[in-house]
Amino acid sequence: MTLLEVKGLNSYYGDSHILFDVGLRVEKNEVVALLGRNGAGKSTTLKSLMGVVTPRSGSVVLDGQQLAGRKSHAIARAGMQLVHEERRIFGSLNVEENLVLAGLTAPDRWPLARVYEMFPRLKERRTSRGTDLSGGEQQMLAIGRALMRSPKIVLLDEPFEGLAPVIVHDLMQACRDLADAGQTIVLVEQNLAATLQLAKRVYFINNGHMAHESSAAELRCRPDILQKYLGV
Numbered sequence: 513m514t515l516l517e518v519k520g521l522n523s524y525y526g527d528s529h530i531l532f533d534v535g536l537r538v539e540k541n542e543v544v545a546l547l548g549r550n551g552a553g554k555s556t557t558l559k560s561l562m563g564v565v566t567p568r569s570g571s572v573v574l575d576g577q578q579l580a581g582r583k584s585h586a587i588a589r590a591g592m593q594l595v596h597e598e599r600r601i602f603g604s605l606n607v608e609e610n611l612v613l614a615g616l617t618a619p620d621r622w623p624l625a626r627v628y629e630m631f632p633r634l635k636e637r638r639t640s641r642g643t644d645l646s647g648g649e650q651q652m653l654a655i656g657r658a659l660m661r662s663p664k665i666v667l668l669d670e671p672f673e674g675l676a677p678v679i680v681h682d683l684m685q686a687c688r689d690l691a692d693a694g695q696t697i698v699l700v701e702q703n704l705a706a707t708l709q710l711a712k713r714v715y716f717i718n719n720g721h722m723a724h725e726s727s728a729a730e731l732r733c734r735p736d737i738l739q740k741y742l743g744v
């Protein structure tokens with residue numbers, strides 16, 4: 513079943529046309545990745561889905577509901593969550609307060625215990641303030657906050673960026689558990705190995721245009737595609 517269907521998305525920053533008729537589809541329970549060179553438009557795509565950037569035209573249908581043109585808070589209520597690259601958490605609040613606050617206005621929410629089961633590290637650190645967390649813990653908290661709202665779909669913008677390999681390993685495991693539990697995810701990530709381990713399908717975006725779609729399995733034996741769209 514298709515959970516998210518995006519068609520003909522055009523987004524701008526001021527007069528700069530950034531996304532050109534972007535389209536993509538995500539099945540329920542699927543992990544889909546969006547890859548592309550720096551500045552290709554990956555973050556802008558996620559922001560356009562979430563209403564952080566308002567697309568000038570196009571359609572974003574989540575579970576039968578048209579979301580294009582709506583405000584982010586309305587899109588969040590409809591079941592979408594974006595975990596920003598810059599991990600928006602409250603530094604002065606502790607882990608548990610951050611989580612509880614995230615769930616407060618949600619129409620539906622995960623029990624705290626379920627987030628702690630997914631991220632045991634957050635349970636250990638539940639009384640620590642946001643500012644006292646490591647980068648990896650902050651990322652776990654940012655994802656945990658999104659999960660508190662029981663989203664139909666989570667958009668992850670470079671979750672592994674700037675993290676030490678050992679932390680990436682732990683976070684990867686948590687993301688895999690999340691995917692195995694049926695969470696639908698759209699992932700933007702520079703770490704190709706991690707992306708291909710998590711995602712089932714991959715879209716390549718090039719200069720704001722959706723350029724190619726491939727299964728992760730195919731990509732593992734087609735370095736030419738990676739070379740063409742990522743230069744790696």
Ligand SMILES: Nc1ncnc2c1ncn2[C@@H]1O[C@H](COP(=O)(O)OP(=O)(O)OP(=O)(O)O)[C@@H](O)[C@H]1O
Pocket residue numbers: 525528530548549550551552553554555556557
């Ligand atoms: N707030 C902004 N105002 C103006 N232009 C922007 C803004 N944010 C991004 N851009 C431009 O839009 C284009 C797409 O940027 P975007 O951040 O979506 O790319 P990306 O694929 O996520 O790249 P990266 O991997 O470097 O994060 C780039 O040319 C970028 O310079």
